Amino acid sequence: MTFYSLAGRLIPLFWIAAIVLTTVGLYWGFFKTPDTIGNGMKEYYRIIFVHVASAWMAMWLYGVMVFWALIGVIFNTRLSYMLASATSITGTVMTIIALISGAIWGKTSWGTWWDWDPKLTTFLILLFVYVGYIALQSAIDDTRRSDKASALLALVGLAIVPIIYYAVNCPDPNQCASLHQESSLKRVESNILIAMLVTTLGFWMYSFATILMRTRNIILERERKTSWVSNLPEVKS
């Protein structure tokens, strides 16, 4: 079976998983959790369920994108470049959701939409790296060259991921003053943790679904002149 048809079979399954998990996660987050949490956070902390899920996926997908880009550079396999390129857009969507929900949360909890705090700033840079990757990819017409060039950009941009991590889990609070709270999972109430993790899984399944859909589109576009594409049932009908 080709990757194209395998992906076609998997996409509906990932969609079902994404819808079920996200619904369960949000249900849990809205009906099974307390209205206030320890550090003075009121109901608005519930933004956490989309904020953390999207922020984790934004960083995770960057790693996935670099992985495929690296495989592409080493083995020169076309499919891995296509996967890297498909991942970049879902990663950008997740970064934007994290930034928007974070700004709204910031407004309620810190009283400001935005602050040049290390966590927020590094996350904005992550968005720029994603956008830079996409722009570079679409700026070069020759796909083989654009794949390689953008793969290198993705590798260089990888430096931002540990910086984001240390910006939020600052080892010495005196050295990096941060508004953003530490992401300590140990102090979180277990129902909130469950809701957060299930929603994140849902977003992960969503990422699988959209990335596979996009990869299929890229395959069709790039291989449109091959005989296997013209023999596809959806082309013949």
Add this chain to the structure above:
Amino acid sequence: MSEFFYMGGYGAYIWSSMAAAAILMLLEPALLMLKRRTVLQEVKRNIRLEKRRTRNKG
């Protein structure tokens, strides 16, 4: 029910962040489906043109 949407006065913040996520996560697959349709149309058109060309040559 309205108390649920009120969320202790933070409803606007909570629901707008949920809505932003929902809009983006519905838009992305919608655009992908649209793109698939246009790419498939393009492929079919190319095949038709190719057939016509070979027929004319023969």
